[in-house]
Amino acid sequence: MSVRVTADDVARAAGVSRAMVSRAFTPGASVSAKKREHVLAVAQALGYRPNLIARGLTGRSTGLIAVVAGEISRPYEAWLLEHLVFELSSRGYQPLLLPALRGGNVTEMIDHALAYQVEGAIVAAGSVSREIADRCRASGAPLVLIGRVLESSGVDAVCCDNIKGMQLLVNRLVQQGRRRIAWLGGTEDTFSDQERRRGVEQALSHHGLALLAVHRGDFSLHSGLNEGLALLDAGQALDAIICANDAMALGVIEAAAQRGIQVPDEIAVTGFDDVPSAAWGRCPLTTVRNPVQETALEALRLLEARVQMPTRATQIVRVGVTLVERVSA
Amino acid sequence: MSVRVTADDVARAAGVSRAMVSRAFTPGASVSAKKREHVLAVAQALGYRPNLIARGLTGRSTGLIAVVAGEISRPYEAWLLEHLVFELSSRGYQPLLLPALRGGNVTEMIDHALAYQVEGAIVAAGSVSREIADRCRASGAPLVLIGRVLESSGVDAVCCDNIKGMQLLVNRLVQQGRRRIAWLGGTEDTFSDQERRRGVEQALSHHGLALLAVHRGDFSLHSGLNEGLALLDAGQALDAIICANDAMALGVIEAAAQRGIQVPDEIAVTGFDDVPSAAWGRCPLTTVRNPVQETALEALRLLEARVQMPTRATQIVRVGVTLVERVSA
DNA sequence: TGAAATTTTGCACGCGCTTTCAAAAAGTAC
DNA sequence: GTACTTTTTGAAAGCGCGTGCAAAATTTCA
Numbered sequence: 001m002s003v004r005v006t007a008d009d010v011a012r013a014a015g016v017s018r019a020m021v022s023r024a025f026t027p028g029a030s031v032s033a034k035k036r037e038h039v040l041a042v043a044q045a046l047g048y049r050p051n052l053i054a055r056g057l058t059g060r061s062t063g064l065i066a067v068v069a070g071e072i073s074r075p076y077e078a079w080l081l082e083h084l085v086f087e088l089s090s091r092g093y094q095p096l097l098l099p100a101l102r103g104g105n106v107t108e109m110i111d112h113a114l115a116y117q118v119e120g121a122i123v124a125a126g127s128v129s130r131e132i133a134d135r136c137r138a139s140g141a142p143l144v145l146i147g148r149v150l151e152s153s154g155v156d157a158v159c160c161d162n163i164k165g166m167q168l169l170v171n172r173l174v175q176q177g178r179r180r181i182a183w184l185g186g187t188e189d190t191f192s193d194q195e196r197r198r199g200v201e202q203a204l205s206h207h208g209l210a211l212l213a214v215h216r217g218d219f220s221l222h223s224g225l226n227e228g229l230a231l232l233d234a235g236q237a238l239d240a241i242i243c244a245n246d247a248m249a250l251g252v253i254e255a256a257a258q259r260g261i262q263v264p265d266e267i268a269v270t271g272f273d274d275v276p277s278a279a280w281g282r283c284p285l286t287t288v289r290n291p292v293q294e295t296a297l298e299a300l301r302l303l304e305a306r307v308q309m310p311t312r313a314t315q316i317v318r319v320g321v322t323l324v325e326r327v328s329a
Numbered sequence: 330m331s332v333r334v335t336a337d338d339v340a341r342a343a344g345v346s347r348a349m350v351s352r353a354f355t356p357g358a359s360v361s362a363k364k365r366e367h368v369l370a371v372a373q374a375l376g377y378r379p380n381l382i383a384r385g386l387t388g389r390s391t392g393l394i395a396v397v398a399g400e401i402s403r404p405y406e407a408w409l410l411e412h413l414v415f416e417l418s419s420r421g422y423q424p425l426l427l428p429a430l431r432g433g434n435v436t437e438m439i440d441h442a443l444a445y446q447v448e449g450a451i452v453a454a455g456s457v458s459r460e461i462a463d464r465c466r467a468s469g470a471p472l473v474l475i476g477r478v479l480e481s482s483g484v485d486a487v488c489c490d491n492i493k494g495m496q497l498l499v500n501r502l503v504q505q506g507r508r509r510i511a512w513l514g515g516t517e518d519t520f521s522d523q524e525r526r527r528g529v530e531q532a533l534s535h536h537g538l539a540l541l542a543v544h545r546g547d548f549s550l551h552s553g554l555n556e557g558l559a560l561l562d563a564g565q566a567l568d569a570i571i572c573a574n575d576a577m578a579l580g581v582i583e584a585a586a587q588r589g590i591q592v593p594d595e596i597a598v599t600g601f602d603d604v605p606s607a608a609w610g611r612c613p614l615t616t617v618r619n620p621v622q623e624t625a626l627e628a629l630r631l632l633e634a635r636v637q638m639p640t641r642a643t644q645i646v647r648v649g650v651t652l653v654e655r656v657s658a
Numbered sequence: 659t660g661a662a663a664t665t666t667t668g669c670a671c672g673c674g675c676t677t678t679c680a681a682a683a684a685g686t687a688c
Numbered sequence: 689g690t691a692c693t694t695t696t697t698g699a700a701a702g703c704g705c706g707t708g709c710a711a712a713a714t715t716t717c718a
Binding site for chain 3: 018019032054057059
């Protein structure tokens with residue numbers, strides 16, 4: 001059992017040399033059509049498929065791409081991953097999934113993936129060090145960051161325009177006459193959290209305003225509820241809570257409901273990302289659309305472009321965002 | 330650039346043979362502690378890591394496991410995938426992710442993964458044919474199904490007790506005095522849909538009841554809304570809608586809200602899976618808990634058990650379900 | 659028909675690594 | 689010191705495949 005068929009077996013059965021078998025499976029190779037057909041037929045009969053691991057060893061491409069994803073159970077991450085994986089595999093690549101969970105060391109994971117001779121890596125979670133970026137470059141495996149950028153490191157990245165997104169949101173709130181605004185941030189040390197907060201503060205100061213309160217969650221629905229309650233119970237009169245992502249905004253809305261506070265009449269709540277569930281439920285979210293598909297596509301474009309020309313200039317793509325006006329603000 | 334360091338380079342630099350380098354990186358191998366340390370140090374300095382592709386070629390294990398997942402953006406799938414990938418990689422395996430999207434041919438994908446010499450495959454989406462099961466067996470790569478079983482095919486599977494789950498739900502509804510019950514199924518031809526429906530019908534007939542209406546969605550929130558509206562607008566007096574999963578149930582609740590129908594007072598709605606978001610929102614779902622983590626763990630257990638003993642008896646694990654009583658029913 | 663141009667084919671080497679085997683080194687006992 | 693056992697080491701043979709090169713087969717042209 002478990003006796004695997006090799007090119008040698010096929011060659012023997014078809015009465016040709018092993019090289020012929022190899023060529024029969026190589027699209028552009030020099031083989032007579034007749035022989036190729038014959039070899040392919042014999043291979044089929046024997047249940048032979050070229051061993052891609054062995055093929056990868058010849059120095060040719062392995063077709064493997066590492067994808068570092070975070071907590072997949074979060075809507076935005078899942079959504080992005082779905083697009084990424086779909087695009088990847090429809091281009092003939094095989095995604096090697098690396099989970100960057102709590103405390104998971106991204107550097108170590110990429111290092112490990114590199115040992116599998118991946119042709120590239122897409123990092124959509126955790127933070128990458130300059131060191132690992134260098135290792136990737138040394139291995140000839142381009143690195144592409146999603147939703148984070150590593151300044152002046154020569155690493156390509158695609159990221160939505162967080163500053164602009166927050167500006168759109170703040171302008172809307174201010175236009176509605178809201179002035180007493182709080183910020184509910186996400187996990188510390190994440191690029192999104194930092195940039196989005198900066199966006200809020202810049203936009204506010206542009207109106208001569210500042211944040212009245214600052215709380216921090218971890219991008220989850222749960223933390224949105226908890227911090228939302230805390231914010232609401234603090235006794236400070238607020239008329240808007242800007243959240244670092246949709247999940248937390250949904251949590252805050254739940255918190256408001258629990259306290260009998262009307263959204264958006266008494267207080268406005270905004271999200272970020274426009275995940276599918278943001279449009280649902282008791283109070284559809286006013287948020288900023290973070291274009292996932294475009295992001296995934298751009299990431300692949302960057303990856304392929306760099307595979308083709310390793311020395312091209314570093315590119316940081318900022319995908320555009322749009323305001324989605326629903327009821328929560 | 331992109332000059333990769335091989336074991337030969339390390340051997341030369343360390344003044345030993347290539348075999349020594351290999352042994353230094355092989356835990357149980359016969360090397361003097363001193364030499365191993367030296368080799369490892371030189372390797373570190375040169376930035377060398379064994380090429381796992383080459384290592385896999387020697388007939389040893391590749392550490393690759395194929396994971397066939399469906400639409401990752403759906404809560405249950407994402408949740409399961411997260412657990413699966415986490416467990417897999419914390420056991421030293423590398424998950425190769427294969428997306429089984431609309432119309433995606435699972436057979437073809439597994440076949441392709443087999444060419445990468447995966448050590449096993451976990452299928453949590455799509456349906457597998459007896460044919461591909463045989464191919465896997467021939468390749469010595471165990472197949473484990475999640476949420477679906479392939480009768481008398483010798484394929485291990487882990488699946489929750491759909492029949493029992495629906496029985497729990499039906500009993501509760503009947504106990505509440507509800508008799509006019511409708512079924513909102515999921516995508517046709519899926520194992521879950523079929524078994525869950527069967528569970529509902531069996532449980533109902535046990536009470537001398539039958540379904541009053543049958544609609545079909547595709548397991549999505551959206552289809553839940555649409556079919557929910559259709560069901561509600563049909564003019565038939567219903568007092569409960571049993572949905573094939575949570576997402577659709579949430580959609581139905583939304584539909585009821587749009588029509589101004591009170592849940593659960595006027596109509597009860599039930600889900601299945603108990604995804605995180607089921608506990609949230611305007612009307613927390615009464616549903617059945619489908620234990621994801623246990624499922625993932627069992628799947629890995631089956632996989633490893635079969636790797637160790639390929640001839641062991643086929644095992645179909647039915648993980649237990651529990652009723653989660655919240656407000657929607 | 660024969661020579662030249664062209665295509666098709668097989669041999670053999672190499673990709674980077676593991677592992678068997680026998681030789682060398684080190685340790686042990688007398 | 690010798691004879692023997694045990695550990696450590698290196699040479700070499702693969703693992704399954706791609707491919708450069710030269711030989712063989714085929715085609716083309718005069």
